[in-house]
Amino acid sequence: MKVNRSDWFVTASALLITLGAAFAVMLVMIFIMSETPGETIYYFFAGPLTNKYYLGNMFNSAIPLILTGLGIAFAFRSSMFNLGGEGQVYAGGLAATAVALPLPAAGAFFGITISLLAAVVTGAVIAGLSGFFKMKWRTDELISSFLISNALIYIVDNFITGPLDDPENNLLVTSKIAEQYWFKKIFLPSNLDISIFFIAIIAVLAFYYLFKTHQGYEMRMCGLNPEFARYGGINVGKYMILPMLWSGAFHGLAGAVAVFGTSHACYKGFSGGMGWNGIAVALIARNNPIAVIPAALFFAYLEAGAKSAMINADVTIEIASIVQSVVFFLITAQAIYNFVKFRRKAV
Amino acid sequence: MSNGEFSIPLIHNSISIMTPFLLAAIGGLMTELGGMLNIALEGLILIGAFFSVIFAAATGSLFLGILLGILMTIFISWIFGAITLYLKANVFITGLATNLLAGGLTAVLSFHLFGTKGVLMFNDLPSLPSLNVPALHGIPVLGDILFGHNILVYMSWLIVVVAWIVIYRTPFGFRLRGTGSNPNAMSALGLKPQNYQMIGILISGFTCGLAGAVLTLNLGAYVPNISSGRGWIALVVIYLGGKTPFGILGAAFVFGLAESLSNYAQGFMDIPADFILAFPYIITVAAMVIMSVIQTRRED
Numbered sequence: 016m017k018v019n020r021s022d023w024f025v026t027a028s029a030l031l032i033t034l035g036a037a038f039a040v041m042l043v044m045i046f047i048m049s050e051t052p053g054e055t056i057y058y059f060f061a062g063p064l065t066n067k068y069y070l071g072n073m074f075n076s077a078i079p080l081i082l083t084g085l086g087i088a089f090a091f092r093s094s095m096f097n098l099g100g101e102g103q104v105y106a107g108g109l110a111a112t113a114v115a116l117p118l119p120a121a122g123a124f125f126g127i128t129i130s131l132l133a134a135v136v137t138g139a140v141i142a143g144l145s146g147f148f149k150m151k152w153r154t155d156e157l158i159s160s161f162l163i164s165n166a167l168i169y170i171v172d173n174f175i176t177g178p179l180d181d182p183e184n185n186l187l188v189t190s191k192i193a194e195q196y197w198f199k200k201i202f203l204p205s206n207l208d209i210s211i212f213f214i215a216i217i218a219v220l221a222f223y224y225l226f227k228t229h230q231g232y233e234m235r236m237c238g239l240n241p242e243f244a245r246y247g248g249i250n251v252g253k254y255m256i257l258p259m260l261w262s263g264a265f266h267g268l269a270g271a272v273a274v275f276g277t278s279h280a281c282y283k284g285f286s287g288g289m290g291w292n293g294i295a296v297a298l299i300a301r302n303n304p305i306a307v308i309p310a311a312l313f314f315a316y317l318e319a320g321a322k323s324a325m326i327n328a329d330v331t332i333e334i335a336s337i338v339q340s341v342v343f344f345l346i347t348a349q350a351i352y353n354f355v356k357f358r359r360k361a362v
Numbered sequence: 363m364s365n366g367e368f369s370i371p372l373i374h375n376s377i378s379i380m381t382p383f384l385l386a387a388i389g390g391l392m393t394e395l396g397g398m399l400n401i402a403l404e405g406l407i408l409i410g411a412f413f414s415v416i417f418a419a420a421t422g423s424l425f426l427g428i429l430l431g432i433l434m435t436i437f438i439s440w441i442f443g444a445i446t447l448y449l450k451a452n453v454f455i456t457g458l459a460t461n462l463l464a465g466g467l468t469a470v471l472s473f474h475l476f477g478t479k480g481v482l483m484f485n486d487l488p489s490l491p492s493l494n495v496p497a498l499h500g501i502p503v504l505g506d507i508l509f510g511h512n513i514l515v516y517m518s519w520l521i522v523v524v525a526w527i528v529i530y531r532t533p534f535g536f537r538l539r540g541t542g543s544n545p546n547a548m549s550a551l552g553l554k555p556q557n558y559q560m561i562g563i564l565i566s567g568f569t570c571g572l573a574g575a576v577l578t579l580n581l582g583a584y585v586p587n588i589s590s591g592r593g594w595i596a597l598v599v600i601y602l603g604g605k606t607p608f609g610i611l612g613a614a615f616v617f618g619l620a621e622s623l624s625n626y627a628q629g630f631m632d633i634p635a636d637f638i639l640a641f642p643y644i645i646t647v648a649a650m651v652i653m654s655v656i657q658t659r660r661e662d
Contacts, residue, residue, distance in 0.1 A: 048474050096454060152654040157401070157454065158597055159647055165591055166643035173636035291462065298455065331473040336466025343459030344441075349450035 026301065028355045033348075034313075037341040044337060048330050055328035062323025063316055069323065071205020075277060077308075077315035079104065079269035079286070081214050083293025084300060084307040085221050086142075086265030091302045092225060093258035094238040095146065096157035100266050100290025102164025103141050105171045107134035107267025108274045112189055112281045113179060119193035126196050131271050138267020139260045141167065146259030150252040156259065164290070175283050187283035198276040208276040221304035234258055266290065292318075295339055298346045314339075370506050372622055378511060378580070380618025381518050382407065382573040386596035387603065387610045388518075388525050389569030392562035394600055395529065396555075397542035400566055401457035402442050404593025405464030410435040410574025412468040415584045416475070419484040424579060428514075432571035438463070439567025446563075447556040461593075469586065482584040490514060490579050514576045521569065525607040538562060591643060598646045602653055620645050 042056065049055040063073045083100050090097040097103075111134040118126050141163060148154035179189040198208035225231040236244040237254035245251045270286050278285055292314050299313065300306035321335035345351060386403045393400040413434040418427020442460045446453050469479050476482055490512035529535040538558045540548050545555040570593070577592075578584050599617060603609030624641045627633060 044470070048470065098458075148651055148654070152651065152658045154651050154654040155399075157399075158594065159650060161594055162591075162598070162643045162647045162650070165594070166640040166647065169636040169640035169643075173634050176636075177634065291458070294455075294458065331470055331479060333466045333469035333473070333479070336462050337470060340459045340463035340466060343462055344445050344451065344456055345449070347452035347455045348445060351449065 025352055025355045029352045030299065030346075032351055032355070033342060033345040036345055037338045040341045041334065041338045044334055045324075045330060048334070050329055055324050055330055058327040059320040059324040062327065063319035067202065068205045069319060071202035071207035073315050073319040074202070074211060074312070075205060075207040076318060077311040078208075078211050078214050078276065079273045079289050080292050080296050080311035080314055081218060081307055082265045082269035082272065083289050084296030084311050085218060085304055086138075086262040086269070087293045087297035088300065088302040088304055088307060089221070089225070089234075089258050089265065090142075090262040091297055092238045093234050093254050094241065095149070095255065095258050095262070097142055097145070097160050097259060097262045097266075098157055098294075099142060099145065099160035099164030099167075099263075100293050101286065101288075102167035102171075102290070103138040103263050103266035104270040104273075104286040104289045105284075106141060106167050106270065107138040108270030108286055109171045109174055109179075109189075109281050110134050110137035110267065111271035112192060112274055113174070115192040115196055115275075116179070116190060123195040126193070127275065130192075130196065130275070131268060134267040134271035135264045136267070138263035138265070138270070140263065142263025142266065143256055143260040146256040149259075150255040156255075160259075171281075172283055175281050179281070181280070189281045191280045192275065196275055197279055198272075206277050210272050210276050214272070215308060218304050218308055225304060230257075266293070269293075288318075292339070295342055295346070299342070370503065372626065373507050373619070374510070375625075376615060376618035376622040377507070378515060378618075379621050380614040381515050381576050382592050383596050383599055383617050384611060384614035385518050385521065385569045385573035385576070386566075386593055387599040387614060388521055388607060389566030389573075390593075390596055390600050391525065391529075391603075391605060391607065391610060392538065392565040393559065394605060395539050395542045396559040396562040397545065398446075398453050398559055398562070399457075399597070400563065401454060401594070401597065402439070402460035403566065403570055403596050404589050404591065405457075405461035406435050406439055406442075406567055406570035407574045407577070407589040407593050408461075408464040408468060408587070409438050410571035411578045411588050412471070412574070412584055414571065414575035415482070415484060415487070415578035415582075418579060419487055424488055424490065427579070428572070428575045431575050432568055435571030435574065436564055436567035439563050439570070440560075443560045443563035447560055464589075465587065472584070472586075479586060481586070484582055484584075487579070487582045489582065512576075512580065514572065514579075517572070518576075519611075521572075522607045522611050529607065534558070534561070595642060595646050598650045602649055617642070617646075 041059070045055050045059070046052045063069050083104060086100065087097060111130040114133040115126060115130040142160060145156040145160040145163060148159055149156040175189055176187050181188055181190040198210050201207055201209050225235065233244070233249045234254050234257065236247070236249060237251050241251050269289060273286060273289070274281060296307055296310045296314055299310040317335055317338060321332045324330050324334070325332045386407055390400045390403050410431050414427045414431025417430040418424050421427060438460065442456055445451050446456045472482060473479050492510055492512045493516055495509055529539070537548065537553060538561070541555040541558045548555045548558070573592070574589065577588050595617060599610055599613045602616075603611070603613035621642055624638055628635070628638050
C-alpha cells in the first residue's frame with residue numbers, strides 16, 4: 016500500500032491534535048482535582064520512566080494491548096465491529112489456565128502450546144459466533160458481540176471463584192499454573208517477559224497477511240466496499256466470519272499471554288480494560304498492524320502514568336479513562352483531518 | 363401459595379424493573395429513527411444516575427436532583443452529539459467514548475468529592491413519592507398491578523405517549539424519520555439532517571438522565587456501574603419493539619418480567635449469583651438472534 020507523503024503528514028498532524036487535546040484535558044483535570052498539581056503531573060509523565068521496574072512493567076502491559084489492538088484492527092479492516100474484546104480476553108485467559116492446571120507434568124513446550132491453542136480457539140469461537148449470526152441472519156455483530164462478552168464475564172467469574180478457585184488462597188483467584196510454563200522474565204525486577212519478541216513477530220506477520228496475501232486483500236476489499244467486493248466475485252459472507260475469528264483469536268491469546276507471562280493464575284477481573292484499550296490502540300494505529308506496536312506502548316504509558324500518579328500523588332487511576340475517552344471522541348473526527356488538510360493547502 | 367398471590371407482585375415488580383429500560387429505549391428510538399445507533403445510552407444512564415442522586419443529596423430536594431441530573435446528562439449527550447455530527451466522527455466510537463467518559467468521570471468525581479470509589483449511601487434522602495389512588499386500588503388484580511409505583515414510573519408511561527405523538531403527529535417527527543430514511547432528500551428540502559439528529563440525541567440524554575435517576579433515587583444510593591448493561595439491553599428493546607413507542611413498552615415489559623422472574627428463581631433455586639447476573643445478557647442475545655431469524659425469513 017503506497018501512502019502519499021502529504022496524506023501521511025495530515026494523518027500524523029491530526030493524531031497530534033487529538034493526543035494534544037487529550038493531554039490538555041488531563042492537565043485541566045489534574046489542576047482541578049489535585050492539591051499538588053505539579054507533583055501529580057511529574058509522577059504522571061515521568062513516573063513510568065524513573066526506574067527499571069516501572070519501565071519494564073509498562074512494556075509488559077503493552078503486550079496484551081498489541082494483541083487486542085491487532086484483533087480490533089482485523090475486524091475494523093473488514094468493517095466488522097467486535098465490541099466483545101473484554102469477554103474474549105477473559106475467557107481466553109481462563110481457557111489457557113484450565114488446560115494448563117491439570118498438566119503439571121507435561122513438557123513446557125507441549126503444555127504452553129496446547130494451553131495457548133485453547134485460548135486462541137476459545138476467543139475465536141466466541142467472536143466467530145457474532146460473525147456467524149451476522150452472516151446468517153444479519154444480526155448486528157456490534158451489539159451481539161458486546162452482550163455475549165458481558166454474559167461470559169460473569170460466567171468466567173464463576174469459574175474463577177468456584178470450580179477453579181485456589182482453596183489455599185483467600186483471594187478470588189485460580190490455583191497457579193506449573194512453574195515450567197511461566198514465560199521467562201527478561202528485564203528483572205519488572206514483569207516484562209520474553210513473549211514481547213514473539214508478539215512483535217506476530218504483528219509483522221499480521222501486516223504481511225493483511226496487505227500481501229490474497230485472503231488479506233479480499234478481507235480489506237469487503238471492508239472498503241462490500242457491494243463492490245460482491246460484484247467482484249468475493250464471498251462476502253465468509254469475510255463476516257473470518258475477521259471475527261481472527262479478532263477473537265488475538266483476544267483469546269492476549270488473555271493467555273497475560274496469565275502465562277505475568278499473573279500465572281486467573282484473578283477475578285484480571286483482564287479488565289484490555290479489550291476496550293485494544294479498540295483505542297487500533298484506532299490510533301489506523302488499523303495498521305505494525306503501527307499497533309507504538310500505539311499500544313502509548314496506551315501502556317498512559318496507564319502506567321495514571322497508576323504512578325495514583326500511588327505517589329492524590330488522584331485516582333480513572334483519570335486515565337477520561338483521557339482515553341477524549342482520544343476516542345476525537346480520533347475519528349473527520350473535521351480535524353479536513354482542518355489540517357485545508358490549512359496545508361492554504362499555506 | 364395461590365397463583366394470584368405469586369403473579370401479582372411479580373408483575374408489579376416487573377413494572378418497576380422495566381422503567382429504566384423503557385426510558386432509555388424511548389430515547390434511543392429517537393436517535394435510531396434519525397438513522398443513528400446510539401450505543402452511548404449506557405454511559406448516559408450512568409451519568410444520570412450519579413448526578414441526580416448527588417444533586418438530590420446536595421440540595422435536599424428530589425425534584426432539583428432529578429432536574430439537575432437530567433441537565434447534566436443532556437450536556438454530556440450534547441458533547442457526544444456535537445462531536446459526532448459537527449466534527450463528523452464515527453458514531454460508534456464516540457458512543458464508546460461517552461461510555462468511557464461516564465465511567466471515568468463518575469469514579470473520579472466520587473473519589474474527589476466523597477473520598478471513595480465505592481458505594482455512596484445517602485440515608486437522609488426522601489424516597490420517591492408513589493402514586494396511590496385508594497378508590498382505584500380496589501379494582502381486583504389491575505388495581506394492585508397498576509398503582510403504588512413511584513411517580514417516575516408513571517412519568518415514563520407519559521413519555522411513551524408523548525413520544526408516539528411527537529413521532530407520528532408532529533412535523534418534527536416526520537422530519538426526524540425522514541432524516542433516518544433519506545438524509546439527502548432532507549438536504550434537498552433545505553433542512554439540515556444533523557439538526558434533527560442532534561435533537562434526537564438530546565432527547566436520549568433527557569430520557570437516560572431520568573432512567574438513571576430512577577435507579578439511584580429508588581435505592582437512595584449510588585453503586586459504581588449501576589447502569590450495568592441496561593443501555594445495551596435498551597438497544598435490543600428498541601429492535602424487539604419494532605421501533606415504535608408502544609412496541610417498546612411491550613418489549614421492555616418482557617425484559618422486566620424476565621429479570622423479575624430470575625430474581626424469584628434465585629430465591630427458590632440454588633443458582634450461583636454470577637449466572638443470575640449473566641442471565642439478562644443471555645436472554646437479550648437470544649431474543650436478538652431469534653428476532654433477526656424471523657426478520658430474515660420474512661424478507662426472503
